[in-house]
Amino acid sequence: MRGIIFLLLVTLCYSARFFPSVLQPQAIDFPVQFFNQTLDHFNPTDSRTFTQRYWVNDKHWSGGDAPIILYINGEGPVSGPPSASDDFVVTLADNLQATIVTLEHRYYGDSSPFDDLTVENLRYLTVEQALRDLENFVLSFREGLRVGDNANAEFKIFNIGVSYSGALSAWFRLKYPHVTEGSIASSGVVNAILEFDQFDAQIVSATGSACSTVLLKTMRQLESLISNNDTNLSTKSKFLADMLSDADFYLMMGDVTGELVQYGHQADLCTPLVTSNGIDLVEVLANITVNSWSGKFGMAYQYGQDHLKKTPHVVEWADRQWWWQTCTELAYFQVAPKQNSVRSSTVDIGYFRSLCSNVFGEGTWPNTKAFNNAYGGNQTAATKVFFSNGSQDPWKWASVTDSLGMLEPAVVISCDNCGHGVLIRGCPGGCSPSDKLNQEREKAMKYVQQWLL
Structure with missing residues (x-):
């Protein structure tokens, strides 16, 4: 069993299955920190805990009552928080004067409860447990900011994710709407599809x-x-x-x-x-x-x-x-x-x-019917979720591509190279035309500002 300490959150999802970046030295500006997480949130008789890694990027934070961006991580190890100038999360943080926090997903990277991933030990790796991790963590993190002159600060929370973590971002709004003011689900694969042809x-x-x-x-x-x-x-x-x-x-x-x-x-x-x-x-x-x-x-x-x-x-x-x-x-x-x-x-x-x-x-x-009944599939009841997808991304068919209502807007960014997570990551091969991405980012920015009011 691994163990101990404190908190933070940002989400990004990977399709690749090997992560050499975690072997690189950590940026000294964003040292790794640790949060002591509950292993089984739904069994009050189980007191076991494990250590989850997290990082904070507060370079854009104005202090005071500025918001927290909870960037949710997905199925892979993490090496630091969003910090690149062309990352839309960083753009949002700069505009909102917000701090960014990101928590490594349970069982991935150096946040595994067990050193041996037997079937018995894997049974705590569920979406429900991961969502509760986020709630437990970010509330603790916010309380840690409420000291001194900030003792009564609200510190509103807005969460963001991409791909699987984009789905987590939408599901977090669905299950814990009292915790977060809104969500961006970039290429959020909210629909569990059995035969994804x-x-x-x-x-x-x-x-x-x-x-x-x-x-x-x-x-x-x-x-x-x-x-x-x-x-x-x-x-x-x-x-x-x-x-x-x-x-x-x-x-x-x-x-x-x-x-x-x-x-x-x-x-x-x-x-x-x-x-x-x-x-x-x-x-x-x-x-x-x-x-x-x-x-x-x-x-x-x-x-x-x-x-x-x-x-x-x-x-x-x-x-x-x-x-x-x-x-x-x-x-x-x-x-x-x-x-x-x-x-x-x-x-x-x-x-x-x-x-x-x-x-x-x-x-x-998997029982995908039962899972979608619990979380809504691509007809989720979560509100204040901004869904975005790239026109060329095959994962868009597991996401939400048409707005579900005024509080569930959805956009498809149409351009050459507009692929997975384009709203947050941009186009590695260059977006053509680039103005499409810029327009949808401006739209997303307005929703974030509105929901944080």
């Missing part, structure tokens, strides 16, 4: 006709090579994935194409394929995988189910924890569409059912 359908749409045609052709050639015993291993080796089963290899390849598009790097995927000029397409895709995807977004070994069965907690690993969350609550299983699939048909719902049972035990499977 819209994901790959969006990849085909986002990459355009020329690229998707070549991409589909490439994947069919790859399947032919993998199905041949004489070329199976040599082909996987080109992708540095010879340790993977065929099915796990195909899951990885779905992420290679999906994540490059998802995060606005479709040029890294499409340009080499479309301009291959007679070069073997599988060779081109292997080069893209090794040089543009691997290390930045994932590593082949992380897709192996033997790896997922490893129970020791490692700070920079998030694979087992995130699969636990998807296999028990959230799903988001990216199955191959019936037509025009860039993903092998091997990756069907049976594959995911087998993976969940193999890694966590027979019968492990």
Whole structure:
């Protein structure tokens, strides 16, 4: 059991499964701090606690009664609070003269209650427990500010998240509306979808006709090579994935194409394929995988189910924890569409059912209907939530893309490279046109200001 001390909060969600940034030295301006968190919030007879890491960025805080931005973190380790000048969270903090706090999600990074992630120990890794962590933490943090001249300060709280943590941001408003004044759910995946075939359908749409045609052709050639015993291993080796089963290899390849598009790097995927000029397409895709995807977004070994069965907690690993969350609550299983699939048909719902049972035990499977009944899916009853999505992001189909009411506005930011979390992160490949992002950020700013009044 890990242990001890105090608090803070910001959320960002990752699709990549390896986090080398946590191995880098912490910025001296934002030292890591610690909060002593309750292990089981819903069992009064269980007094166990564990240590959660948090960080504070108060460089924009004016003091007095200025608000707190609670930036929620998701399924990965954290190395510090939002601090880059082009981060919209920092823009908001500067405009509001607010302090930013961010809390590492339970079980991720160096905030795990256990050193051994057995199924028995993972049972406290739930959305309900994570939301209660946020409530417990941020109220304690606020009380810590109420000293001296600030003893009677209100210190209003506004929470923000991206992707899974964007969903947490919306759910936090739903479950704890008395704690926070409002929320931004950037690419907030609030709808737990069991068979998420819209994901790959969006990849085909986002990459355009020329690229998707070549991409589909490439994947069919790859399947032919993998199905041949004489070329199976040599082909996987080109992708540095010879340790993977065929099915796990195909899951990885779905992420290679999906994540490059998802995060606005479709040029890294499409340009080499479309301009291959007679070069073997599988060779081109292997080069893209090794040089543009691997290390930045994932590593082949992380897709192996033997790896997922490893129970020791490692700070920079998030694979087992995130699969636990998807296999028990959230799903988001990216199955191959019936037509025009860039993903092998091997990756069907049976594959995911087998993976969940193999890694966590027979019968492990999410009840997405019950989960959405509890949290509302994409018809959430949470109010004062600003939903935003990127036009090319495949995850938008698990989010809210149309306004649910005056207090639940939703925008889709339309531009080339407008991918996952674009409102907060911007476009790594450059937003084109850039004015679309600026317009929606201005709109979000007005809602935040209004809800904090």
